[in-house]
Amino acid sequence: MIHKGLQSPEPAKKKMRSAIYLLAFLMGGLAFSNAEETAPQQFSSPVQDIVILRTGEQFQAPHVITYHLVEIAQQRGKWLVPDFGAIDYGKGNFRELFIGGGPIYHYGKMVTYNQELFFAQDTGSEAHGARYIWPWPVFNFQFTPRLSSEVVAYLCIPLNRAAYMQYDLDRAKLEYAVSRRLIAGGGLSLAKNAGHPWENKSFITTTVSTRHGTFEFWLQKTPGGGQIQMRYQLVHTRH
Numbered sequence: 001m002i003h004k005g006l007q008s009p010e011p012a013k014k015k016m017r018s019a020i021y022l023l024a025f026l027m028g029g030l031a032f033s034n035a036e037e038t039a040p041q042q043f044s045s046p047v048q049d050i051v052i053l054r055t056g057e058q059f060q061a062p063h064v065i066t067y068h069l070v071e072i073a074q075q076r077g078k079w080l081v082p083d084f085g086a087i088d089y090g091k092g093n094f095r096e097l098f099i100g101g102g103p104i105y106h107y108g109k110m111v112t113y114n115q116e117l118f119f120a121q122d123t124g125s126e127a128h129g130a131r132y133i134w135p136w137p138v139f140n141f142q143f144t145p146r147l148s149s150e151v152v153a154y155l156c157i158p159l160n161r162a163a164y165m166q167y168d169l170d171r172a173k174l175e176y177a178v179s180r181r182l183i184a185g186g187g188l189s190l191a192k193n194a195g196h197p198w199e200n201k202s203f204i205t206t207t208v209s210t211r212h213g214t215f216e217f218w219l220q221k222t223p224g225g226g227q228i229q230m231r232y233q234l235v236h237t238r239h
Contacts, residue, residue: 110143139151175207203220
């Protein structure tokens with residue numbers, strides 16, 4: 001969810017905005033209405049509590065923190081709900097709070113697809129009270145027992161005058177399981193804010209799995225330099 005800089009609103013045509021709103025509601029409605037039909041029986045599993053912590057730091061001096069993210073979610077059978085969290089960008093003048101959820105829309109041996117819908121509220125002196133809807137699809141592909149991929153691409157749909165349209169490829173990565181506990185790979189992030197060109201932020205990644213959660217490390221190219229990210233996830237199943 002790393003996509004924001006300082007606000008620079010750009011007016012959008014009313015017809016385009018209306019079409020995007022309609023698309024978001026259709027996506028959400030379709031996912032919710034068909035979840036019962038498409039989710040397999042194994043999703044009658046116990047509740048899973050999910051904790052996600054992420055941070056990044058610039059390589060180049062003065063080595064500032066680029067962001068912090070905290071997210072807490074629950075998987076209740078075939079549903080990911082509630083799912084909420086907060087993100088900042090290393091400064092006290094801009095924060096983003098988000099809440100949402102959605103179903104695991106398709107689960108198969110090779111492809112898993114879940115579709116969440118988030119409401120996001122920006123806070124802080126540089127946020128100007130901007131509000132968004134995020135249609136948040138996640139695709140996971142298992143090509144072989146060792147080779148896998150994950151793709152997350154979404155829109156930030158403005159809900160008020162302070163907000164502006166944004167396009168994000170949060171991550172598209174290809175990974176290889178070196179062992180049961182070690183995964184290595186690489187990928188690409190793309191972002192486009194209104195009035196700015198596309199930003200290409202490619203990365204290489206290493207993930208270590210432990211009984212206390214998974215630790216994922218990114219070495220990522222960013223405009224003007226690079227950063228290291230640490231992404232931690234803990235999943236606890238209630239028996």
